[in-house]
Amino acid sequence: MRDITNALLDWYDTHAREMPWRVMPAERKAGKRPDPYAIWLSEVMLQQTTVAAVRAYHQKFTDLWPTVADLASAMDADVMAAWAGLGYYARARNLLKCARAVVQDHAGTFPQTYDALIELPGIGPYTAAAISAIAFDEPSTVLDGNVERVMARLYDDHTPLPAAKPVFMKYALRHTSSDRPGDYAQAVMDLGATVCTPKNPSCDICPIRKQCDGQAAGTQLELPKKTPKKPKPTRTGIAYIARRADGAWLLETRPDKGLLGGMLGWPTTEWNEDPNGASPHSTDWTELNEHARHTFTHFHLILRVQTAWLPADAVPDRGHFIPAEEFDASALPTVMQKAYTIANATLRHV
DNA sequence: TATCCGTGGCC
DNA sequence: TGGCCAAGGAT
Numbered sequence: 546m547r548d549i550t551n552a553l554l555d556w557y558d559t560h561a562r563e564m565p566w567r568v569m570p571a572e573r574k575a576g577k578r579p580d581p582y583a584i585w586l587s588e589v590m591l592q593q594t595t596v597a598a599v600r601a602y603h604q605k606f607t608d609l610w611p612t613v614a615d616l617a618s619a620m621d622a623d624v625m626a627a628w629a630g631l632g633y634y635a636r637a638r639n640l641l642k643c644a645r646a647v648v649q650d651h652a653g654t655f656p657q658t659y660d661a662l663i664e665l666p667g668i669g670p671y672t673a674a675a676i677s678a679i680a681f682d683e684p685s686t687v688l689d690g691n692v693e694r695v696m697a698r699l700y701d702d703h704t705p706l707p708a709a710k711p712v713f714m715k716y717a718l719r720h721t722s723s724d725r726p727g728d729y730a731q732a733v734m735d736l737g738a739t740v741c742t743p744k745n746p747s748c749d750i751c752p753i754r755k756q757c758d759g760q761a762a763g764t765q766l767e768l769p770k771k772t773p774k775k776p777k778p779t780r781t782g783i784a785y786i787a788r789r790a791d792g793a794w795l796l797e798t799r800p801d802k803g804l805l806g807g808m809l810g811w812p813t814t815e816w817n818e819d820p821n822g823a824s825p826h827s828t829d830w831t832e833l834n835e836h837a838r839h840t841f842t843h844f845h846l847i848l849r850v851q852t853a854w855l856p857a858d859a860v861p862d863r864g865h866f867i868p869a870e871e872f873d874a875s876a877l878p879t880v881m882q883k884a885y886t887i888a889n890a891t892l893r894h895v
Numbered sequence: 896t897a898t899c900c901g902t903g904g905c906c
Numbered sequence: 907t908g909g910c911c912a913a914g915g916a917t
Binding site for chain 2: 878
């Protein structure tokens with residue numbers, strides 16, 4: 546038991562990945578503490594998202610809003626625009642709710658314990674454990690996809706996920722460090738991300754190879770077992786991309802709940818087997834030959850694109866005009882950017 | 896417990 | 907090329 550913990554900590558001392566928000570083990574031993582705001586921001590961004598994708602967004606957010614108080618006082622639309630492209634947009638809405646709760650209910654200081662952190666919006670079991678361990682060195686046990694994979698292999702446990710989560714948590718608890726909880730949490734996750742990878746794991750250089758039952762049994766490539774996923778259906782919709790005579794673009798802020806909630810986008814029909822729903826303005830729409838194809842978590846989308854020029858006095862049924870000089874396609878979610886790229890070929894000339 | 900919720904890289 | 911996968915949370 547204990548030797549696994551120390552083996553991982555020793556490995557982490559020399560193999561920790563550099564991340565802008567991370568306090569490296571040598572700095573931590575010298576007494577440097579992480580900024581809880583930076584750690585919280587990183588952990589929310591890292592939910593189901595790779596480190597490579599998060600780096601630029603974390604930099605942008607800390608540049609725009611250096612403290613949790615700055616973020617709490619930001620405009621909702623500005624935060625959603627800054628998050629555009631990172632996905633899972635409920636995270637951005639909860640990020641704002643959380644920042645405002647920290648300012649209003651915790652005097653602008655993040656609470657330190659798992660029990661207090663998990664009460665905040667957008668912070669679940671994993672993130673509460675990660676923040677309390679990494680930012681405050683509380684002896685919390687993190688259980689993310691990396692740790693699940695490491696434990697499944699370490700104990701050669703073929704119980705399928707997600708039912709196996711409580712079992713893997715029991716394994717993970719055995720090895721949690723009480724001396725260096727933050728470094729240990731990051732060590733297990735770094736191991737899973739760089740050595741005990743889903744495909745082609747580097748067992749030959751693994752610091753806990755000798756203790757690994759899966760490696761001994763040769764089953765590491767099959768683990769962790771997962772319950773099969775449902776196939777993705779294909780849905781179709783129509784995006785309406787219109788410009789007013791003065792060049793302004795017709796856009797619509799989507800409702801907070803549901804897909805792409807709270808994000809700016811083109812007015813569309815509903816997305817079903819066949820598109821149904823009205824256009825945002827009664828006019829002569831032109832259907833383009835090219836479609837925007839996009840795959841979400843649980844369905845494929847074929848988005849047809851229709852364009853139109855509207856008169857200067859047009860009053861649309863839905864959405865609002867954004868002047869050409871204020872329009873920024875990077876504030877749109879990816880599927881809307883794809884539709885824009887297709888439509889812009891014919892609409893770019895005012 | 897199951898479903899919903901993005902995106903980009905990888906093989 | 908299409909499915910898999912990534913430091914999950916809310917409902």
